[in-house]
Amino acid sequence: MKTNLSSQIKLDRIPKRYYAPDGELELAALTREEKVYTKIFEGSDEGSAYVAHDIAELIHKCKAEHRHCVLALGSGVGTHPVYAELVRMYQAGELSFSNVIVFNIGEYYPLPEGAPGTMSLLKELLLDKVNIDPENIHTPAKMISKEDVYVYCKKYEEEIEACGGIDLVLCEIGTAGNLAFNEPGSQLNSSCRLMLLGSDARHMASSQFNSSENVPRCAITLGISNLMAARRIISVAWGETKANIVKRTIEGEITDLIPSSFLQTHRRAKVVLDLSAAEALTRISRPWLVTSCEWDEKLIRRAIVWLCKVTGKPILKLTDKDYNDNGLSELVALYGSAYNVNIRIFNSLQHTITGWPGGKPNADDTFRPERAKPYPKRVIVFSPHPDDDVISMGGTLKRLAVQKHDVHVAYETSGNIAVGDEDMMRYIMLIDNIAKKFKFDTPELLKESSEIHKFIEQKKDGESDTPDIRFIKTMIRRGEARTACNYIGIKPENVHFLNLPFYETGTIKKGDLTEADIKIVKDLIESVKPHQIFVAGDLADPHGTHKVCLDAVLAAIDEIKDEEWMKDCRIWMYRGAWAEWEIDHIEMAVPLSPEELRQKRNSILKHQSQMESAPFLGDDERLFWQRAEDRNKATADLYASLGLASYEAIEAFVEYHPIR
Template sequence: MKTNLSSQITLNRVSTKYYKPENAFERSVLTRFEKIPTDIYESVDEGAHQIATEIAFTIREKQKAGRFCVMALPGGNSPRSVFDELVRMHREEALSFRNVIVFTLYEYYPLAPDAVNSNLKTLQTMFLDLVDINKQNVFSPDGTIPKDTIFEHCRLYEQRIESFGGIDILLLGIGRVGNIGFNEPGSQANSNTRLILLDNTSRNDAAKLFGGTENVPISSITMGISTILAAKKIFLMAWGDDKAQMIKETVEGKVSDTIPASYLQMHNNTRVAIDLSAASNLTRIQRPWLVTSCEWNDKLIRSAIVWLCMLTKKPILKLTNKDYNENGLSELLALFGSAYNVNIKIFNDLQHTITGWPGGKPNADDTYRPERAKPYPKRVIVFSPHPDDDVISMGGTVRRLVEQKHDVHVAYQTSGNIAVGDEEVVRFMHFINGFNQIFDANSDIIDKKYKEIRTFINSKKEGDFDNADMLRLKGLIRRGEARTACTYAGIKSDHVHFLDLPFYETGKIQKSPISEKDVEIVRALLQEVKPHQIFVAGDLADPHGTHRVCTDSVLAAIDLEKSEKWMKECRIWMYRGAWAEWEIEHIEMAVPISPEELRLKRNTILKHQSQMEGAPFLGNDERLFWQRSEDRNRGTAALYDSLGLASYEAIEAFVEYIPL
C-alpha cells in the first residue's frame, strides 16, 4: 500500500534532466543561480534515506576511530523521515548510537517543570528513545530555568559544545519565515545561543505541540547563527510546496537577516536536501529556459508564456518576437516560427480550460473541453478533509454539479472536532438544558451528562486536551453544520458521508500516521459509489498537515483500485482551499462563478458557524474563510482577465491527477 503518493505529485511532470544532471558540467549550468549545493529528490523517503546513509557512515567512521560523533538536532516535521530511517538502520543494520553526542537546536521558554510538550520530549519520542544512545550524552537548553540565569546557561551550553570538539553534523529544517532553529528574521550572523522572542508564524506552527497557539510559549532558547555555522557539516531539509518560496530565497537570494537561512550561503559544507515540491520555485524547475535548453511540452510552454505576460505586463495576444528574444524564449520562436503562432496556441489552451460544465456538457462536442460529455449524469464524490473544505474550496462547482443533475456525494474524511471552541459546546449545552425545561424532558441520563460536561469545561486548564464526551459533542456540532450546508447546496442527505478516519481521532492536534484502516474506509466508499469523477484536496500547504494525510488516503485507495473497470472510466480532479491557489499554468479546469453564485457560495460557507471568528487555528491570516475563498476566486478570474481571456466575477480552479 502506497501511503505517500501526495509527495510525488508534480504538476508538470518535471523532466529528470532538470533535477538529476548526468555530469558536473550539466549541474553547473542548471544551478547557476543556486548559491548552496542543492539535491532534489523525487520523494521525501528518497531524500531522507540519503541523509541518513551519510549520517550512519560518519557515525561508523567515528566509532572505528574511537571518537564521539557530535550531532545537533531540531524538532518539527522536517527531520522525522530521517529519524525513521536511522531507527530502521539501528534495528535492521545494527547501527549503534553509543558514541553519539546530541545537542538539541532549541527549547521553548518558559516551560513548566512537568511539561510534556517540550522540544526535547518530542525528539525523545521521535528518535532518542528508539535507539541505544546514552541518555547522559543528550544535552538540551533548559526551558524551566529562572530568567536571571538564562545568560549564563546559554554561555555554558556553548562551552559544552566546544568541550566535545564542536558539532560534526547539524540537521536543520526551515521555518515559514526563513528561520533556522528559532533564529527569527533580524537574527545576526554573529549570534550565539540565546533567548529569543518567537515570531507569530513560528508560534502558529508550534500550535500542534501545545494544543493551540495561545498555549505556545512566547520565547525560545535557540542555538545562534554563529553556533550553527561553526558545525562541520550541515543538512538543510525541506519537504512540501509550502517550503518552496523560502527555499528559493535561501538558495538563490541574497544573504540577509530577513531570511536567516540565507546565512548558510556563508558555510562551506552545507547541503540542501529537498523534494520536488519544495524545489518547485527554484529557477531550474520553475523557469528552466533561463538556465538551459528545454524539453518543451504543452505545460512548460504555457508556464513560459504566462511568466512572459506577467513580466511584460501584456496579454497573451500582444506578445511580440522581441519580447520572446529579450527574455530567453527564442527557442519557442524557432519551434513555432513566430510569436503569433505561440500566442494563439497558448491563448486557445487557456481558453479551453474554462467551462461552465464541470461534469461535462451532455450532447456536446467535448474535444476541447476539460471533462467528457459522457456518461451523463455522472456519479461524483467530493472528498473533504474537514467538514467545510468542500464549500470553501469548490462550493460554486458543487452547486453547479447538483444543478446540472449529476449524482453528487460528499465524503467528510475527518470530524474536525479539535477545531471547535469550548464556547460552541456551551452554547449547545444551554440549548439542551432549555429544551429539557420547556418540554419537561426529565431524563436523568441527560441531566447527569450535562453536569459532567459543564464541570469538565469549568475545570479545564490551558493546554488540557478534551475528553471523549467533549470530542463527540464537537464532532456532532460540525456534522450538523455540514449537513445544513449540504442541504443548502442541494445534496441529498443519504449522499453525505462521515468517514471519521482513525488517524485523526487522537483527541490531540498531533495526529497518528496514515494506516491501512484509513485507506480501506476510503476504498470501501469508492467501491460502493464507483464514481465517474473524484474531487480531492490538493492543498498540500495546509499548515496543519491534515489535508496531506487525507489526500494520501484517497490516492492510496485509488492506487489499489486503479485496475478496476470503473476506475478506468474515472477522472480525478484536485482542488485547493483557503491556503493557496493553483498557479495558472497548471490549471486544467476553470469553472466561472457569477456574482450570484459567489453570494450563494458565501452563504454555504457561513452555515459552518463554529468556523467563524472564534474558530481555533485560523492562522496568521485575519480574513475569515469565506473572505479568503472569495479573494482567491476573484484573484484567479482577474489573472485570466489580465491574460486577455474572458472577464468573470470569480473562478474555481482544478488540476487533474493521473495515477502513477
C-alpha cells in the first residue's frame, strides 16, 4: 500500500545541476540572485536528514570542546521530520543530548494549564525521547500577568546570555515570512516580547487547537535581534505553499514586512528547502537567466510565456531581438529563428484547448488532449469535499454530462465539520416545525431535538460535535451536493458518498490514510471501470484533506494500474479554489462561455452552507464562487494575452501518469 504518491508527482524535470551542482563555480553562477546560503534537496526527507546531521555535528563539536551546545528550537511543522531524525540517531546510539541546552523560541500566551502549546510539541517530538537534562530545557512561561511580561522577557534573554548565547537556531519560514512568532512588521532590533499573532499564524495552529478560534491571540517570542545574535541559523521550508515567500526571503529586498528576509543580514544563516519550496527561485523557475539550460517542451513553454509578459507581446510577435535581449538566445540558436520557436509553442498551447473534455467523437484526435474513442466514456470525478467538483471543474462537469458521457461523481469525505452550528440549527428548527405540523413529533424526536439544542447552547470552543450532530451536518452537505449534481445533469444513481474513514474524527485533525480508505476508492473504480478519472491535484491545499484524498485515489490506481481496462483510462488532475496550474503544465484547457460560467456559479451556490458563514473560508475574503471565477478568467486572459483565442473563462487540467 503506497499512501504518499502525491509527493512523487514531478510536474517539472529539474536537472540536478540546477539545485545541486558539482562545482563551486557553477553554484556561484546559479545562486547569484540569492542573498542567503541555500541548500535544495529533491524531497523534504533528504533535507530534514541533512539538517539533523548538521545539528548532530554541532553537538559533537561542542562536546569535544567540553562545553554545552545551546539550541533555540521552533515547533513549526517543517521542523518535525528533523526532530524525528534526531530521535532516530539518539536511539541508534549515534548521538547524545547530555550536553545540550534548549530554549523554546516562542510560546502561545496566555496558555491555560493542560492546553497544547509549542513546548508540549517539542517534548512530544524530541525532548521526552532523548537524554536531555530537564533542567536544561527553557521555555517562556504559559501564564504570567501582562504587567510582568516585559520583565519576564528580559529575564528570558538573560538566561540565554548566562548560557553563553545561542549556538544554533532551528526554525521554519512561516507562510507570511515569520520567524518564530515574529509577524510582518517586526523590526531587526526587536527583542523578546509579547506578539499579537496574525491570521496566518493562527490558521496554521488551528489543527493543534481544534479551531482557529481556540488559538491564543498572542505569543511570547524571541525577537529578530535574539535570533540574529545566534552563531548559526538554519531555517527550513517544505512544499509549494512556501515557494513565493521563500523567493521573497532569499532573493527579495530586506524588509520588515517579511521578517525572514532578515536572514540576509546573518553571516552564517542557511535556508534548507525541497524542490517544491524552491520552485520560484530563479535557478529553478527561470534557469535561463543564470545558466545554460537543458531545454524540454515545458521549459521552452515557460520561457516563452515569461518572455511575452516581459515584452508585453503575444507569442507570434516575438522577435530575435526579444530573445537575445532577455537571455534566451540559446533558443534562437537551437531552433534557427524566433519564428520557429514561436510557432512551435503557439501550436503546443493551441492544442491544449478543447471544448470536448471527454474527446470529440468521429473527429481526428491527433492534436487533441483527449482521444475520440470510446464514445461515450465512463467518467469518475473524485471530489475531496462535497463542493470541490463544481468549484474546480463545474463547467467541464456540465460539458461531460451534456455531451452524453456516463459521469459519476464521488465525494470522498462528508465535509461535515465545515457546516456551521447556525446553519445546522436552521434545519433543526425546520424539522421541529414540520414535525409539529404533520404530527410526527414523537417523544424520541422531541428528546433528540432538545438534546441538540442544549448541546449547542453549552458548546465550548473547540468541542467536537456529537455523532448525531455530525450526521445532520453530513446530511446537509449531501443534500446540497445532490442538488448541485441534479442542476448540472448528473444522474442521481451516479452520485456516490464514500465517507472515507480517515476524515471521520469529528475534529480538524484527521486520521492517517489506511487500507480501508483505499479499498473504498478501489471498489468504486473497479465497479465503474472508467475511461477517465478526474481527481483534485491541490497539493497546496491549506487544509491537507485534498492531499490525503489525492493519495487515496492514487494508491487505489496503483493497485489496479496493470488491469487491462485501466490501461485505457486517463487520469486528469484539476485544481480548486486555492491555486491554478501554471500554464507550462496545462495539458487540457476547457473554455467556458459567459453562460456556462454563470451556470457554474449557480452550481456552486447550491452549496448554501459554504457561503458567508462557512467555518473554513480562510483568509481570502472572496467566496468560493468568486475565487473560482477569478481564477478561470485569469487563465483565459493569459491565453488571450499570448495571442490565442479569447474566452470568458478556462478550466485547466494536467494528466497524471501512474508511477511504474
